[in-house]
Amino acid sequence: MRPARLPFFVYGTLRPGEPNHDLFLHGRTEAEEPGRLTGAVLYDGPGYPYAVEQIGDGVVYGELVTARAEVYGELLAALDRLEEYRPGDPRSLYERVAREVMRDADGAVVRAWVYVAAPAVAVRLRARGTLIEGGDWPAARR
Numbered sequence: 001m002r003p004a005r006l007p008f009f010v011y012g013t014l015r016p017g018e019p020n021h022d023l024f025l026h027g028r029t030e031a032e033e034p035g036r037l038t039g040a041v042l043y044d045g046p047g048y049p050y051a052v053e054q055i056g057d058g059v060v061y062g063e064l065v066t067a068r069a070e071v072y073g074e075l076l077a078a079l080d081r082l083e084e085y086r087p088g089d090p091r092s093l094y095e096r097v098a099r100e101v102m103r104d105a106d107g108a109v110v111r112a113w114v115y116v117a118a119p120a121v122a123v124r125l126r127a128r129g130t131l132i133e134g135g136d137w138p139a140a141r142r
Contacts, residue, residue: 005072008079009037009101009112011062012049012137024078028071034104035064037114042132042140043125049137050094050117052125061136064103064112076113083115092118 013020016032025032040051041058051060067075080086084093094115101112117125132140 003076003096003113004098004111005069006098007031007064007066007110007112009035009062009064009099009114011037011042011051011060013047014065014079014082015063015138018138020082024075024082025065028067028075029065030068031064031066033064034061035101035110035112036061036104036135037099037101039099040114040116040135042135042137043117043129044132049132050121050125050129051114052117052122052129059135061134061139064101064110079115085115085118090118090120093121094118 012018014025015021037051037060039055039058040053040060042049042060043052080096083096085096086092095118096113096115098111099114100109101114102109116122134140
């Protein structure tokens with residue numbers, strides 16, 4: 001089954017000004033807008049963050065990225081590889097899930113693809129990971 005053509009919510013190295021933005025998104029997007037994902041927190045990883053879903057408070061800040069239609073499939077495959085998302089493989093670092101994300105400009109809620117920590121990674125992070133206070137990875141690194 002072909003995945004839905006949803007925008008992407010990016011919160012780490014794919015955000016504008018971060019190293020993977022130009023490598024993967026430059027020239028492939030129609031729109032990039034600030035947004036936030038609730039019900040998740042960020043943990044520090046080895047050079048990139050992980051969003052970990054949780055019940056209750058928690059917010060992750062990032063951008064809603066709408067890909068150009070003619071490159072959508074190619075971009076989806078490239079992002080799955082970057083995020084080491086392999087459906088059904090327990091060694092995956094991330095899972096790609098559809099979640100509701102709020103667009104900052106107008107408060108509209110948009111369904112988007114979000115790469116969240118895979119279950120085994122999330123368990124490890126909750127047990128002994130470093131939480132990124134405030135949910136904004138670039139701001140926490142400054």
